[in-house]
Amino acid sequence: MSRGGKFVGSWGCLAVMALLAPSLVQAQQAVDFRQAIPREYRVGGWAIGCQVYSFNRYTLFEAIDKTKETGARLIEGFPGQVISKEHQVKFTHDAPTEALDAVKKKLDEAGVKLVAYGVVGLGKDEAANRKVFEFAKKMGILVITSEPGEGSLDLIAKLAQEYGIPVAIHNHPKRENKADYKYWDPNYVLECVKGRAPWVGACADTGHWMRSNLDPVEALKLLEGNIVSMHIKDLNELGPKAHDVPFGTGKGNMKAILDELRRQKFNGPMSIEYEYNWETSVPEIKQCVDFMRDNPRRPAGARGEKAGKAAGKREK
Numbered sequence: 586m587s588r589g590g591k592f593v594g595s596w597g598c599l600a601v602m603a604l605l606a607p608s609l610v611q612a613q614q615a616v617d618f619r620q621a622i623p624r625e626y627r628v629g630g631w632a633i634g635c636q637v638y639s640f641n642r643y644t645l646f647e648a649i650d651k652t653k654e655t656g657a658r659l660i661e662g663f664p665g666q667v668i669s670k671e672h673q674v675k676f677t678h679d680a681p682t683e684a685l686d687a688v689k690k691k692l693d694e695a696g697v698k699l700v701a702y703g704v705v706g707l708g709k710d711e712a713a714n715r716k717v718f719e720f721a722k723k724m725g726i727l728v729i730t731s732e733p734g735e736g737s738l739d740l741i742a743k744l745a746q747e748y749g750i751p752v753a754i755h756n757h758p759k760r761e762n763k764a765d766y767k768y769w770d771p772n773y774v775l776e777c778v779k780g781r782a783p784w785v786g787a788c789a790d791t792g793h794w795m796r797s798n799l800d801p802v803e804a805l806k807l808l809e810g811n812i813v814s815m816h817i818k819d820l821n822e823l824g825p826k827a828h829d830v831p832f833g834t835g836k837g838n839m840k841a842i843l844d845e846l847r848r849q850k851f852n853g854p855m856s857i858e859y860e861y862n863w864e865t866s867v868p869e870i871k872q873c874v875d876f877m878r879d880n881p882r883r884p885a886g887a888r889g890e891k892a893g894k895a896a897g898k899r900e901k
Contacts, residue, residue: 615751615783615813616727618852626658626698628874630882634659634700636816636856637666639870642863644669645676645688649695654867656874661701661730661814661856678705678720685724700854701814703730703788704755708737711744718748728814728854730755730788732768738777738785745784753788753813754778758796758825769797771804778811786811792818792858795837796825802838805845815855817842819873829861831872843880852882 622632634657640648645662646669652660664677669691672684692699702721707714707729714737721729729752733741745752754777759769767773771794774787787808791801793816805812819835820827832839857873859866 615745615749615786616853618727618854621727622659622698622700622854628657629878629880631855631877632659632700632853633657633817633855633857633874633877634661634698635870636661636663636701636858638663639857639859639866641666646670646691649691649697651867652697653695655857655871656878657857657870658697659700659854659856660697661703661854661858662699662724662726663703664705678717685720689724699724699726701728701730701753701856702726703728703753705729705731706734707731707741707752708734709740711740714741714744718744718750721750722748726750728753728788730814732757738781742781742784751783751813752785754785755788755816756790756793756797758793759798769793771799771807775808775811782811783813786813788814788816790816790818790858791837791842792816792820792827792829792860795820795823796827798823802841802845805842805849809849812849812851812853814853815851816858817855818858829859829869831869832876834872839876840880843877847882 618632627633635648635652635655637645637648637652637660640651643651645666648666649660652658662676664675666676668674668676668680668684668688672687674680674684676688702724705717707717717729727750729750731752732755733752741752754768754774756768756771756774757766760766771787778785778787789805789808789812794801794804819830819832819837819839821830821835823836857870859870859873862869
Protein backbone atom coordinates (compact mmCIF):
# COMPACT_ATOMS: atom_id res chain seq x y z
CA MET A 586 0.00 0.00 0.00
CA SER A 587 0.91 3.69 -0.04
CA ARG A 588 2.56 5.59 2.80
CA GLY A 589 -0.92 6.10 4.27
CA GLY A 590 -1.35 2.33 4.44
CA LYS A 591 1.76 2.06 6.60
CA PHE A 592 0.31 4.57 9.02
CA VAL A 593 -2.92 2.61 9.17
CA GLY A 594 -0.96 -0.54 10.00
CA SER A 595 0.96 1.20 12.79
CA TRP A 596 -2.16 2.71 14.31
CA GLY A 597 -3.88 -0.67 13.99
CA CYS A 598 -1.14 -2.29 16.09
CA LEU A 599 -1.41 0.46 18.69
CA ALA A 600 -5.17 0.03 18.86
CA VAL A 601 -4.84 -3.71 19.44
CA MET A 602 -2.27 -3.08 22.17
CA ALA A 603 -4.60 -0.58 23.85
CA LEU A 604 -7.43 -3.09 23.81
CA LEU A 605 -5.19 -5.78 25.27
CA ALA A 606 -3.67 -3.55 27.95
CA PRO A 607 -6.37 -4.03 30.62
CA SER A 608 -6.24 -7.81 30.29
CA LEU A 609 -2.44 -7.77 30.45
CA VAL A 610 -2.57 -5.79 33.68
CA GLN A 611 -5.19 -8.12 35.13
CA ALA A 612 -3.08 -11.15 34.20
CA GLN A 613 -0.34 -9.95 36.58
CA GLN A 614 -2.65 -10.05 39.60
CA ALA A 615 -5.60 -12.35 40.11
CA VAL A 616 -7.35 -9.94 42.51
CA ASP A 617 -7.32 -6.15 42.44
CA PHE A 618 -6.55 -5.80 46.15
CA ARG A 619 -6.69 -2.03 45.97
CA GLN A 620 -10.40 -2.29 45.20
CA ALA A 621 -11.10 -5.46 47.19
CA ILE A 622 -9.64 -4.10 50.44
CA PRO A 623 -10.86 -0.49 50.85
CA ARG A 624 -8.78 2.18 52.53
CA GLU A 625 -10.81 2.16 55.76
CA TYR A 626 -9.70 -1.42 56.44
CA ARG A 627 -6.02 -0.62 55.94
CA VAL A 628 -3.34 0.74 58.29
CA GLY A 629 -0.88 3.17 56.77
CA GLY A 630 -2.08 2.01 53.37
CA TRP A 631 -1.02 -1.57 54.12
CA ALA A 632 -3.60 -4.38 54.07
CA ILE A 633 -2.36 -5.48 57.50
CA GLY A 634 -4.40 -7.63 59.85
CA CYS A 635 -4.22 -10.62 62.17
CA GLN A 636 -3.98 -14.30 61.42
CA VAL A 637 -6.38 -15.38 64.16
CA TYR A 638 -4.13 -18.34 64.93
CA SER A 639 -2.45 -15.69 67.08
CA PHE A 640 -5.54 -16.01 69.30
CA ASN A 641 -6.04 -19.76 69.07
CA ARG A 642 -6.63 -19.98 72.83
CA TYR A 643 -9.88 -18.10 72.24
CA THR A 644 -13.00 -18.42 70.11
CA LEU A 645 -13.18 -16.83 66.67
CA PHE A 646 -15.59 -14.19 67.99
CA GLU A 647 -13.09 -13.33 70.74
CA ALA A 648 -10.29 -13.27 68.17
CA ILE A 649 -12.25 -10.76 66.08
CA ASP A 650 -12.64 -8.52 69.14
CA LYS A 651 -8.94 -8.86 70.00
CA THR A 652 -8.01 -7.94 66.42
CA LYS A 653 -9.96 -4.70 66.83
CA GLU A 654 -8.10 -4.03 70.09
CA THR A 655 -4.82 -4.12 68.16
CA GLY A 656 -6.07 -1.44 65.75
CA ALA A 657 -6.35 -3.81 62.78
CA ARG A 658 -9.54 -4.50 60.83
CA LEU A 659 -8.55 -7.47 58.67
CA ILE A 660 -8.28 -11.13 59.62
CA GLU A 661 -7.13 -14.41 58.15
CA GLY A 662 -9.12 -17.33 59.53
CA PHE A 663 -7.73 -20.80 60.13
CA PRO A 664 -9.55 -24.14 60.06
CA GLY A 665 -10.35 -25.51 63.50
CA GLN A 666 -11.05 -22.53 65.78
CA VAL A 667 -14.29 -22.79 67.80
CA ILE A 668 -16.62 -20.08 66.52
CA SER A 669 -18.18 -18.82 69.76
CA LYS A 670 -19.66 -19.84 73.09
CA GLU A 671 -23.06 -19.90 71.40
CA HIS A 672 -21.82 -21.76 68.32
CA GLN A 673 -19.70 -24.62 69.64
CA VAL A 674 -18.56 -25.76 66.20
CA LYS A 675 -15.24 -25.20 64.49
CA PHE A 676 -14.70 -22.58 61.82
CA THR A 677 -13.98 -24.71 58.76
CA HIS A 678 -15.29 -25.21 55.25
CA ASP A 679 -17.46 -27.99 56.75
CA ALA A 680 -19.21 -25.73 59.27
CA PRO A 681 -23.03 -25.52 59.09
CA THR A 682 -24.60 -22.58 57.27
CA GLU A 683 -26.16 -21.20 60.46
CA ALA A 684 -22.75 -20.95 62.14
CA LEU A 685 -21.12 -19.32 59.10
CA ASP A 686 -23.95 -16.79 58.88
CA ALA A 687 -23.30 -15.95 62.53
CA VAL A 688 -19.62 -15.33 61.67
CA LYS A 689 -20.58 -13.00 58.84
CA LYS A 690 -22.91 -11.09 61.17
CA LYS A 691 -20.18 -10.79 63.82
CA LEU A 692 -17.70 -9.48 61.24
CA ASP A 693 -20.20 -6.91 59.99
CA GLU A 694 -20.99 -5.74 63.51
CA ALA A 695 -17.30 -5.48 64.40
CA GLY A 696 -16.33 -3.73 61.14
CA VAL A 697 -13.73 -6.41 60.47
CA LYS A 698 -13.11 -8.03 57.07
CA LEU A 699 -12.17 -11.68 56.53
CA VAL A 700 -9.69 -11.68 53.63
CA ALA A 701 -7.84 -15.01 53.80
CA TYR A 702 -8.22 -18.58 55.06
CA GLY A 703 -5.56 -21.12 55.90
CA VAL A 704 -3.39 -22.94 56.17
CA VAL A 705 -5.84 -25.43 54.69
CA GLY A 706 -5.15 -28.69 52.90
CA LEU A 707 -5.68 -28.93 49.13
CA GLY A 708 -4.82 -31.98 47.07
CA LYS A 709 -5.83 -34.20 44.17
CA ASP A 710 -9.46 -34.66 45.30
CA GLU A 711 -11.36 -32.16 43.16
CA ALA A 712 -14.62 -32.50 45.11
CA ALA A 713 -12.83 -31.84 48.41
CA ASN A 714 -11.01 -28.85 46.92
CA ARG A 715 -14.25 -27.42 45.54
CA LYS A 716 -15.69 -27.50 49.06
CA VAL A 717 -12.94 -25.15 50.19
CA PHE A 718 -13.43 -22.81 47.23
CA GLU A 719 -17.22 -22.75 47.68
CA PHE A 720 -16.72 -21.87 51.34
CA ALA A 721 -14.27 -19.09 50.41
CA LYS A 722 -16.73 -17.70 47.88
CA LYS A 723 -19.58 -17.72 50.43
CA MET A 724 -17.47 -15.96 53.06
CA GLY A 725 -16.03 -13.33 50.69
CA ILE A 726 -12.49 -14.64 51.19
CA LEU A 727 -9.94 -13.22 48.74
CA VAL A 728 -7.05 -15.67 49.19
CA ILE A 729 -6.78 -19.34 50.19
CA THR A 730 -3.54 -20.17 52.01
CA SER A 731 -2.30 -23.74 51.56
CA GLU A 732 0.64 -26.10 51.31
CA PRO A 733 -0.77 -28.20 48.45
CA GLY A 734 -0.18 -31.90 48.10
CA GLU A 735 2.26 -33.20 45.52
CA GLY A 736 0.93 -33.39 41.98
CA SER A 737 -2.11 -31.22 42.71
CA LEU A 738 -1.01 -27.77 41.57
CA ASP A 739 -2.48 -27.87 38.05
CA LEU A 740 -5.91 -28.82 39.43
CA ILE A 741 -5.65 -26.15 42.12
CA ALA A 742 -4.68 -23.49 39.56
CA LYS A 743 -7.68 -24.47 37.43
CA LEU A 744 -10.08 -24.16 40.37
CA ALA A 745 -8.52 -20.91 41.53
CA GLN A 746 -9.11 -19.37 38.12
CA GLU A 747 -12.64 -20.80 37.91
CA TYR A 748 -13.62 -19.30 41.28
CA GLY A 749 -11.54 -16.15 40.94
CA ILE A 750 -9.78 -16.87 44.25
CA PRO A 751 -5.97 -17.30 44.16
CA VAL A 752 -4.13 -19.88 46.25
CA ALA A 753 -1.03 -18.73 48.12
CA ILE A 754 1.60 -21.37 48.95
CA HIS A 755 2.69 -20.98 52.57
CA ASN A 756 6.13 -21.84 53.91
CA HIS A 757 6.76 -23.44 57.29
CA PRO A 758 10.35 -23.71 58.59
CA LYS A 759 12.84 -26.20 57.24
CA ARG A 760 12.33 -29.62 58.84
CA GLU A 761 15.56 -31.45 59.52
CA ASN A 762 13.72 -34.72 60.14
CA LYS A 763 11.57 -34.41 57.01
CA ALA A 764 13.71 -33.98 53.92
CA ASP A 765 10.75 -34.17 51.54
CA TYR A 766 9.25 -30.94 52.98
CA LYS A 767 10.35 -28.32 50.46
CA TYR A 768 8.06 -25.30 50.82
CA TRP A 769 10.51 -23.72 53.29
CA ASP A 770 12.73 -22.95 50.29
CA PRO A 771 11.58 -19.93 48.22
CA ASN A 772 13.38 -21.37 45.19
CA TYR A 773 11.09 -24.40 45.32
CA VAL A 774 7.99 -22.22 45.77
CA LEU A 775 9.10 -20.23 42.72
CA GLU A 776 9.30 -23.43 40.68
CA CYS A 777 5.80 -24.40 41.86
CA VAL A 778 4.17 -21.15 40.75
CA LYS A 779 5.84 -21.01 37.32
CA GLY A 780 3.19 -21.29 34.62
CA ARG A 781 0.42 -21.11 37.21
CA ALA A 782 0.60 -17.44 38.19
CA PRO A 783 -1.33 -15.39 39.05
CA TRP A 784 -3.74 -18.04 40.34
CA VAL A 785 -1.09 -19.84 42.36
CA GLY A 786 1.48 -17.68 44.14
CA ALA A 787 3.30 -17.36 47.45
CA CYS A 788 2.16 -16.60 50.97
CA ALA A 789 5.48 -15.23 52.16
CA ASP A 790 6.03 -16.09 55.84
CA THR A 791 9.00 -13.93 56.80
CA GLY A 792 9.28 -15.43 60.29
CA HIS A 793 9.49 -19.01 59.08
CA TRP A 794 12.17 -17.95 56.60
CA MET A 795 14.13 -16.60 59.56
CA ARG A 796 13.59 -19.88 61.42
CA SER A 797 15.08 -21.58 58.35
CA ASN A 798 18.10 -19.23 58.57
CA LEU A 799 17.07 -17.37 55.41
CA ASP A 800 17.20 -13.62 54.82
CA PRO A 801 13.56 -12.54 54.35
CA VAL A 802 14.49 -9.57 52.16
CA GLU A 803 16.41 -11.77 49.73
CA ALA A 804 13.55 -14.30 49.69
CA LEU A 805 11.08 -11.53 48.86
CA LYS A 806 13.30 -10.40 46.00
CA LEU A 807 13.47 -13.94 44.66
CA LEU A 808 9.66 -14.23 44.62
CA GLU A 809 9.04 -10.78 43.15
CA GLY A 810 5.85 -10.69 41.11
CA ASN A 811 4.61 -13.96 42.61
CA ILE A 812 3.69 -12.91 46.17
CA VAL A 813 -0.07 -13.03 46.73
CA SER A 814 -0.17 -12.60 50.51
CA MET A 815 2.05 -12.61 53.58
CA HIS A 816 2.49 -13.79 57.13
CA ILE A 817 4.67 -10.92 58.29
CA LYS A 818 6.77 -11.29 61.44
CA ASP A 819 9.79 -10.07 63.33
CA LEU A 820 11.77 -12.54 65.47
CA ASN A 821 14.29 -12.17 68.26
CA GLU A 822 16.92 -14.17 66.33
CA LEU A 823 17.58 -16.38 63.34
CA GLY A 824 17.12 -20.11 63.75
CA PRO A 825 14.53 -22.70 64.74
CA LYS A 826 14.21 -21.55 68.38
CA ALA A 827 13.35 -17.93 67.53
CA HIS A 828 10.15 -16.33 68.78
CA ASP A 829 7.99 -13.41 67.71
CA VAL A 830 8.68 -9.88 68.93
CA PRO A 831 7.04 -6.51 68.12
CA PHE A 832 7.96 -5.24 64.67
CA GLY A 833 11.21 -3.30 64.57
CA THR A 834 12.60 -4.76 67.79
CA GLY A 835 13.99 -8.03 66.40
CA LYS A 836 16.43 -9.29 63.79
CA GLY A 837 14.00 -9.29 60.85
CA ASN A 838 15.13 -5.95 59.43
CA MET A 839 11.50 -4.83 59.17
CA LYS A 840 12.19 -1.47 57.55
CA ALA A 841 14.16 -3.19 54.79
CA ILE A 842 11.27 -5.66 54.34
CA LEU A 843 8.81 -2.78 53.94
CA ASP A 844 11.18 -0.96 51.58
CA GLU A 845 11.32 -4.08 49.39
CA LEU A 846 7.53 -4.44 49.43
CA ARG A 847 7.18 -0.80 48.40
CA ARG A 848 9.66 -1.35 45.57
CA GLN A 849 7.58 -4.33 44.39
CA LYS A 850 4.37 -2.28 44.82
CA PHE A 851 2.97 -5.12 46.91
CA ASN A 852 -0.63 -4.46 47.90
CA GLY A 853 -1.99 -7.82 49.09
CA PRO A 854 -3.16 -9.09 52.48
CA MET A 855 -0.55 -9.19 55.26
CA SER A 856 -1.32 -11.25 58.37
CA ILE A 857 0.44 -10.78 61.70
CA GLU A 858 0.78 -14.31 63.03
CA TYR A 859 2.13 -13.85 66.56
CA GLU A 860 3.05 -17.18 68.09
CA TYR A 861 4.37 -16.04 71.47
CA ASN A 862 2.88 -14.88 74.77
CA TRP A 863 -0.32 -16.52 73.55
CA GLU A 864 -2.66 -15.21 76.24
CA THR A 865 -1.19 -11.71 76.62
CA SER A 866 -0.12 -10.87 73.06
CA VAL A 867 -2.58 -8.06 72.24
CA PRO A 868 -0.28 -5.18 73.38
CA GLU A 869 2.63 -6.65 71.40
CA ILE A 870 0.52 -7.17 68.28
CA LYS A 871 -0.74 -3.59 68.69
CA GLN A 872 2.91 -2.49 68.58
CA CYS A 873 3.22 -4.33 65.25
CA VAL A 874 0.14 -2.58 63.88
CA ASP A 875 1.44 0.79 65.11
CA PHE A 876 4.77 0.08 63.39
CA MET A 877 2.93 -0.36 60.08
CA ARG A 878 1.04 2.87 60.68
CA ASP A 879 4.31 4.69 61.41
CA ASN A 880 5.91 3.24 58.26
CA PRO A 881 3.18 3.75 55.65
CA ARG A 882 3.04 2.13 52.27
CA ARG A 883 3.42 5.54 50.63
CA PRO A 884 5.57 7.71 52.91
CA ALA A 885 4.57 11.37 53.13
CA GLY A 886 7.88 12.47 51.63
CA ALA A 887 7.39 10.27 48.58
CA ARG A 888 3.89 11.63 48.06
CA GLY A 889 5.16 15.19 48.35
CA GLU A 890 8.01 14.52 45.93
CA LYS A 891 5.59 13.02 43.39
CA ALA A 892 3.26 16.00 43.74
CA GLY A 893 6.21 18.38 43.33
CA LYS A 894 7.34 16.70 40.12
CA ALA A 895 3.80 16.91 38.75
CA ALA A 896 3.62 20.61 39.61
CA GLY A 897 6.99 21.19 37.93
CA LYS A 898 5.76 19.56 34.73
CA ARG A 899 2.68 21.80 34.72
CA GLU A 900 4.84 24.92 35.15
CA LYS A 901 6.92 23.89 32.13
